[in-house]
Amino acid sequence: MEARFAEPSVLILASLSSGPKHGYALIKDIEEMAGARLGPGTLYGALTRLERGGLVEALPAQDRRRPYRITPAGAAAARAYLEHVQRVAVVGLKRLEAYS
Template sequence: MTEAMYYVLLALMSPNHGYQLMNAVAQVSKGRIRMGPGTLYGVLGRMQKDGFIMVVKDNGRRKTYGMTEVGKAALKQEYQRLVCLVEDGRLLREEKRNE
């Protein structure tokens, strides 16, 4: 899973439409990730194809996306993977202490 996908799924903990998603991604990432429309809609298309998200409302002008159960499971799995990476990185902190 890419970083962009991870943050879009985090932002979709509650259904959102495109513009809201761009703001939610920036908010969830504390401003570290700013996604433009091209990147966002590319990620949304891929995630919809993979079954991670679905359109929950389409009024013709604006689509609201929500996370599927497959998406929730993928988000949790990615979170666990990232936790393991951070835990493994403790070796770096221990090395600095021993210097």
């Protein structure tokens, strides 16, 4: 059994950390990176929230596709969150050794 806990915003920020992407490229990258499939409604809802928060910005459209890129504030927020999750994961995995 595989549990999935990652919030779409975290997955989007992690994906955009490797460079700007449009919606379909984000969906494919997130699926490959995290094994999670975001539907268009989930993806664009999260992108809207991230854009309002100044964590991503839309770039000029290219052939009907609108790419997005992470902002410096988005990179800082993603780094802080992922470092926190990493610390929790290290402790949690150590504690779970008793169940191996």
